[in-house]
Amino acid sequence: MDLALQLLFTGIGIGAVYALVALGFVLIFRATNVVNFAQGEFSMVAAYLMVVFAVDLGWPYWLSFLLALAGMALLGAIFNLGVYYPLRHRTFLPVIIATIGASILLANSVLAIYGPQPQVLEGWFDTPGIQLGPVYLDSQYLLIIAVTIVLVIFNYWFFEHTMLGKKLQATSQDKEMASLLGISVSTMIMITFIYSAVLGGLAGILVAPVLFVSIQMGSTIALKAFAATIIGGFGDVAGAIIGGLALGIIETFGAAYISVPYKDGFAFLVLVAFLIFRPQGIFGERVAEKA
Amino acid sequence: MTLTRRDFTAGLAVGITAPYVIGSARAQGATIKIGMCVPVTGPAAEQGLWAQNGAKLALAAVNKAGGVLGKQVELVIEDDQTTNPGIVLAFSKLAAQSDIVGFLGSIRSTQVHAMAPDVLKLGKPVMIGGTDPALTHMGNQWLFRFRPNDSYSGRVIADYGVNTLGKKKWAIVHSTDAFGTAGGKALASALEKLGTPAVLDQGYANQSQDFTPVVLAVKQSGADVLGTYFTFENDLGIFARQLRQLGVNIPWVGSPSVVAVSSTKLAGPALFGTYGVADYAEDSSEASKSFGKAYRDAYKTAPDNQSAWPYDALTILSAAINKAGSTDPVKIREAILATKKFAGAEGEYNFDQNGDGLHGYNVVRNEKGTIVYDKHIDFND
Numbered sequence: 001m002d003l004a005l006q007l008l009f010t011g012i013g014i015g016a017v018y019a020l021v022a023l024g025f026v027l028i029f030r031a032t033n034v035v036n037f038a039q040g041e042f043s044m045v046a047a048y049l050m051v052v053f054a055v056d057l058g059w060p061y062w063l064s065f066l067l068a069l070a071g072m073a074l075l076g077a078i079f080n081l082g083v084y085y086p087l088r089h090r091t092f093l094p095v096i097i098a099t100i101g102a103s104i105l106l107a108n109s110v111l112a113i114y115g116p117q118p119q120v121l122e123g124w125f126d127t128p129g130i131q132l133g134p135v136y137l138d139s140q141y142l143l144i145i146a147v148t149i150v151l152v153i154f155n156y157w158f159f160e161h162t163m164l165g166k167k168l169q170a171t172s173q174d175k176e177m178a179s180l181l182g183i184s185v186s187t188m189i190m191i192t193f194i195y196s197a198v199l200g201g202l203a204g205i206l207v208a209p210v211l212f213v214s215i216q217m218g219s220t221i222a223l224k225a226f227a228a229t230i231i232g233g234f235g236d237v238a239g240a241i242i243g244g245l246a247l248g249i250i251e252t253f254g255a256a257y258i259s260v261p262y263k264d265g266f267a268f269l270v271l272v273a274f275l276i277f278r279p280q281g282i283f284g285e286r287v288a289e290k291a
Numbered sequence: 292m293t294l295t296r297r298d299f300t301a302g303l304a305v306g307i308t309a310p311y312v313i314g315s316a317r318a319q320g321a322t323i324k325i326g327m328c329v330p331v332t333g334p335a336a337e338q339g340l341w342a343q344n345g346a347k348l349a350l351a352a353v354n355k356a357g358g359v360l361g362k363q364v365e366l367v368i369e370d371d372q373t374t375n376p377g378i379v380l381a382f383s384k385l386a387a388q389s390d391i392v393g394f395l396g397s398i399r400s401t402q403v404h405a406m407a408p409d410v411l412k413l414g415k416p417v418m419i420g421g422t423d424p425a426l427t428h429m430g431n432q433w434l435f436r437f438r439p440n441d442s443y444s445g446r447v448i449a450d451y452g453v454n455t456l457g458k459k460k461w462a463i464v465h466s467t468d469a470f471g472t473a474g475g476k477a478l479a480s481a482l483e484k485l486g487t488p489a490v491l492d493q494g495y496a497n498q499s500q501d502f503t504p505v506v507l508a509v510k511q512s513g514a515d516v517l518g519t520y521f522t523f524e525n526d527l528g529i530f531a532r533q534l535r536q537l538g539v540n541i542p543w544v545g546s547p548s549v550v551a552v553s554s555t556k557l558a559g560p561a562l563f564g565t566y567g568v569a570d571y572a573e574d575s576s577e578a579s580k581s582f583g584k585a586y587r588d589a590y591k592t593a594p595d596n597q598s599a600w601p602y603d604a605l606t607i608l609s610a611a612i613n614k615a616g617s618t619d620p621v622k623i624r625e626a627i628l629a630t631k632k633f634a635g636a637e638g639e640y641n642f643d644q645n646g647d648g649l650h651g652y653n654v655v656r657n658e659k660g661t662i663v664y665d666k667h668i669d670f671n672d
Contacts, residue, residue: 003507006537010503017500108332116336118525120557129536136537211500212525212557216334220498256504261467261494263504 002134007252013141015248016148020203021225022232022240023151024196030172030235031192032084034095038103040222042197043204046072047213048110050205051119061124068205069198076197080190088189103219111215123209144206148241151199155237168192224251227271233281242282246270322365323358323618325608326385327395327601328406333373334498334523337553338398338597342420343368344590345598346395349605352585359612366605367391375405382406386413392618393608395601397421398438399522401469407431415620416611416627418604420596423473427645433620435627437600437607438570438637439649441470441520441546445477447568447652447668448544452516453485456542456566462491462514464505464530466522474520474546482518490514497522502530506537519545521554528557535561542566550655550662552595565657566665570637571599572653574664582636596637603635607648638667 021039028036049071053064083102087095129138159165170178171188179185204218211217224247232243247267254266274281327346330339346366354363367388369381378397385391386409396410397403398420407426410417410433417433419426424440452458461482465475471494479489491512495505509517517539521527527548543565548554550567571594573583582602586594610633611626612618630648633640640648651669655662 003511006507007503010501014501111332111336116332116340118337118528118553118557120559128532138536210529212528214334214525215332215336216498216525220500252501252504256507260504260508261496263499264496 003256004253005135007256008249009135009137009141011249011252012245013138013144013248014252015228015245016141016144017203017207017221017244018225018228018247019148019241019244020144020151020206021200021221022228022244023155023237024200024203025225025229026232026235026237026240027192027196027199029229031168031189032088032095034084034092034099035226036196037096037099037222038079038083038106039196039200040218040220040225041103041106042072042075042200042218043207043221044213044215044218045075045106045110046201046204047121047208047217048114048119049201050121050208051114051213055119055121061122065205069201072197072201073194075201076194077190079197080193084189084193085186107215107218116215119213121205121208121213138210140206140209147202147206152238152241159237164191224267227267229281230271231274231281233283236281236283239281239283246282321362323360323362323609323612324365324367324388324391325393325395325605326382326388326391327366327368328371328378328381328385328397328402329368329395330373330377331368331370333371333377334525335373335399337524339371339373341595341597342395342398342601344586345594345600345602346605348582348585348589348598349602349609353606353609359609360616360618364605364609371397371402373399375402378402378406379409382409386415391415392612392620393623394418395604395608396434398597398600399468399470400426400473403434404469407434410434416608416623418601418608420600420604421470423469424477425473427647432624432646435604435642435646435648437604437635437640437648438596439652440647441474441477443650443670444546444568444652445474445479445481446670447654448478448518448546449481449485449487450668451566451568451654452518452542452544453482453487456516456544458516458542459487460513460515461487461489461518462493462509462512462516462541463489463518463520464491464493464495464509465520466497466526467494468497468522470522471520478518478520489518495526497526499526500529502526502533503537505530506533506539509534510537510539515541517541517543517545519543519549521546521548524548524551524553524557527554528561531558531561531565544568547571547596550595550657551597552593555657555660555662559660562657563659567655567657567662568652569596569655569662570649570652571596572655572662572664572667575653575667576634576638578634579636579638594636599636603637603640603648606635607633607640 024039046068049068053059083098123140125139167183175185228243228247232239251267255263329342371378371381394417396417396419400421400423403419403421420438422441424442465471545567547569550569615622615626628642630642638649642648653667654665
């Protein structure tokens with residue numbers, strides 16, 4: 001029982017990281033109908049920005065955090081203007097290829113600027129964790145879980161109860177109709193990219209003290225987050241969160257009770273099962289092709 | 292004599308191309324080229340940088356001492372991307388350059404296995420750092436190893452844990468790649484010979500984000516000592532932190548990555564008090580000290596085995612070519628195998644007929660972040 005509780009906590013913690021990155025995937029997919037394969041690199045860039053501000057320059061952690069997120073907002077805007085906007089009238093394939101290209105560019109740019117050495121980023125708290133009965137709670141995982149809960153509530157409020165959120169939803173549902181109603185579609189897409197970059201960056205900053213800061217950190221997380229997005233139902237915000245958490249828990253329990261070396265295999269086995277038996281994911285609805 | 296249009300065109304063509312042909316021929320013969328496959332990108336890009344640093348340090352020393360066969364030595368580097376297809380591609384690019392006389396391959400056994408068939412086809416000497424014992428025992432006469440293989444590391448880890456630390460209940464944690472699997476097997480076999488078979492043999496996949504299930508398996512096994520073979524320092528850092536967080540504080544004797552500079556930096560206090568077998572230990576010999584000083588002077592940081600083995604490999608390869616008096620691969624091979632009692636940064640090289648240069652390991656310990664040399668254990672086989 002003690003073992004199961006410990007595994008459950010860790011599974012939720014790592015699942016929350018997948019969920020945060022998956023959320024970025026979903027938001028951009030809803031707004032543009034394309035998958036942004038550079039979402040994982042947003043996490044990596046933000047973690048390196050934190051290292052530059054908090055470690056190299058020695059600025060206060062909170063200020064570094066805000067500056068890193070501001071940097072990500074800027075990167076999101078540049079990404080939209082440089083990668084998505086010029087290809088917005090093309091089919092989804094060139095855009096997806098462009099995002100893959102941008103992901104390679106981001107990873108190698110950071111490699112060229114910062115070098116290949118993995119970096120250590122301390123967490124928010126001085127205490128690494130707390131012992132609650134038989135379960136050790138890593139303080140950084142606790143923070144990640146708390147931030148995920150807050151973001152779920154914020155997203156619900158933002159998309160359902162604010163005019164901007166409703167405009168973003170309208171744009172994602174039908175761009176032509178939204179445009180006819182006077183909504184600036186390009187502005188909405190710009191806001192989506194900025195928000196997604198900030199979300200990806202937030203995931204990167206939060207997970208950096210656990211996984212260290214390295215060039216590969218983004219792609220490793222993004223692969224699982226992508227699987228989580230499909231499991232949850234592509235395009236569904238709640239699905240991304242549930243998919244991420246489910247994936248984290250499944251792989252942690254699978255590793256502990258079946259096989260550690262095949263840990264990643266469980267995640268992708270679940271993904272394949274979903275693609276075969278429920279391709280629309282947990283929350284997705286079966287949609288017929290338009291006539 | 293009349294000049295025809297054909298003669299004129301031919302003369303013009305010769306006139307235009309001659310300087311380039313002569314220049315090219317001169318350039319080809321001006322230096323002795325050594326190829327190097329190294330990760331510039333991918334998960335081991337950091338280790339690749341260290342390897343390049345070590346090789347370049349040796350290159351500078353060799354060239355300063357007059358070079359090889361009276362010519363300066365040139366290093367031609369190709370990125371192996373830290374992947375098996377990457378190193379096959381990198382090696383094929385280098386192999387296509389016929390004026391490259393020898394190569395530095397990978398420290399990763401998996402990658403050496405991947406490139407080995409092409410090495411055999413090419414028939415030129417390739418220096419390697421991969422420690423899977425099989426690499427020099429599979430009939431490939433062109434592979435020469437500049438680190439002690441894991442049949443030695445397994446025996447040293449087992450011997451130190453059982454006889455020095457007095458521990459009998461072993462948990463083995465190893466990567467499931469070629470290096471980790473071979474290392475894990477070597478340690479398990481050495482423990483069985485000592486009459487203390489491991490109570491847990493746990494593999495893990497590289498680039499894991501979480502090691503909680505592994506740590507809990509170690510905890511539940513009731514082991515009183517831990518032996519590890521980690522490939523990547525990142526993985527080791529995450530594992531070390533989670534191990535300590537979940538309350539596992541048993542003695543830990545690991546493969547060289549436990550005491551690598553990068554691991555020490557990433558894991559911090561989580562690795563304090565651990566023991567490691569290290570092919571490179573700065574205080575183990577005068578040659579090691581001298582390499583350590585030269586490396587610190589050049590790069591302002593401490594070296595480890597990632598840079599020590601390419602340093603030795605380039606030094607010994609250059610000396611072998613000089614000794615052979617030719618770039619003929621067979622003669623270079625013979626000269627490398629004839630290398631005896633060579634004091635290198637990694638230890639004293641005595642090549643056997645399999646191509647293994649080193650036959651023992653140092654044991655070092657992490658004392659609050661400082662790697663301290665304990666002892667050297669050599670084997671005669």
